[in-house]
Amino acid sequence: MESEFISPKDCVKYNTCKFADDSGCLDGCDFRLTKGKRMEYKVIENENIDFLVKDVNKAINDGWKPIGGVSSMMDKYYKDETLMYCSVFYQAMIKN
Helix, strand or coil: CCCCECCHHHCCCCCCCCCCCCCCCCCCCCCCCECCCCCEEEEEEECCHHHHHHHHHHHHHCCCEEEEEEEEEEEEEEECCEEEEEEEEEEEEEEC
């Protein structure tokens, strides 16, 4: 049985369409919600980019889809009273 999709005018395009005025998105939306299903959202994070890639690949194998690209930021913390800096990498994922 094939999935039934919401029409393009009702699709959600991330970062642009929020249904603020109850109107749908323009044609060309890159993600359509399946009717009758609830979308799940999570963010995977890791300080090591190689481990992030492994975590994202595992999530993809479990049915999750990446949204957008990898984001990163510098984080700081104290270790033995010394200020330390590290990069943290993030990947947003959805599943429906």
